[in-house]
Amino acid sequence: MKTKPLRHKSYSHYLCALAVFDTLTLIIRQAESVDEYLVSYRKTSGIFHNFSDSSCKLYNFTAHVITLMCSWLVVFMAVERLIAVCFPFKKFNLRKETGAAIAIAVLFIIVCSTQSFRFFMIEHTIYDEDNNIRDCLATTEYIEIYTSLDVYFFLWTLVFVLPVAFIIVCNSFVLYHIFRVRKDLHKEDNYLTYRNGRARERRNRSTWMLLIVTFMYIITLLPLFTLSLIVDVTIKVGSLETARNTYIALRPYIDISVSVSLLNYAANFFIYVLSGKRFRFELQKLFTKQRVVTRSFTVRSTREEYFKMVVYS
Secondary structure: OOOOHHHOHHHHHHHHHHHHHHHHHHHHHHHHHHHHHHHHOOOOOOOOOOOHHHHHHHHHHHHHHHHHHHHHHHHHHHHHHHHHHHHHOOOOHHHHHHHHHHHHHHHHEEEEEEEOHHHHHEEEEEEEEOOOOEEEEEHHHHHHHHHHHHHHHHHHHHHHHHHHHHHHHHHHHHHHHHHHHHHHHHHHHHHOOOOHHHHHHHHHHHHHHHHHHHHHHHHHHHHHHHHHHHHHHHHEEEEEEEEHHHHHHHHHHHHHHHHHHHHHHOOOOHHHHOOOOOHHHHHHHHOOOHHEEEEEEHHHHHHHHHHHHHHHH
């Protein structure tokens, strides 16, 4: 995405930032899975056992900021496509190279400000008193308000409901505009030149690729949030026994939906490869260039060794 033919595209910057935060999310989820395995199944200290209060605050803050950046970068991509498709001749800073970089920086600052409450409420506390296992959790005095902020403000509002609403609205307008224009152009097909048709095909290919990325976000996260909502509603309106039984019954499906949700952070590269012809070309050229450099270096080294052998002999 940072090669010369692609770096001037605004969506390349959003995709690069999304790739970085997707990778960080997968690393964090892997670390948390290892910690859960050690604590729950091995009954030993997890990887967060030796953290301090400061490192717990910083880790909790960083992990949730990264998750939010993944969600809202997808929103920015949907908005960028909406502008590109519906207002192709108007100049917006969001569709410029510098404008995209500024938008990502501003988004990062806003996201950090929304998660600042974690610095005040998270501490390195005892998770299991019997086994003396410590973890990064909210303190007792903040546990109720932290749960509300974490579940309803962060998880539901910022990670799912608002991003999904923006994505659905933007993608609906984009799809409507594409099919409407395609219908109008089909009537005037003889009027279009071959060059205009090729340019329109390239724009549509980029648009469809970004639409798949944004819809992938909804499809992969919807099962997990639906099951989480069922469990949360059961806790709020039912008894503790009913909530426990509901959670036990849904636990296998929750585990599967967690694995499906991780596909959201791993599938984007393959979407680029399958749908982006220019991306495939640049990727192939990158590896081809490396092979050529390696081969020329090997030939030069062999020649130098031959000359040395002749001289010294």
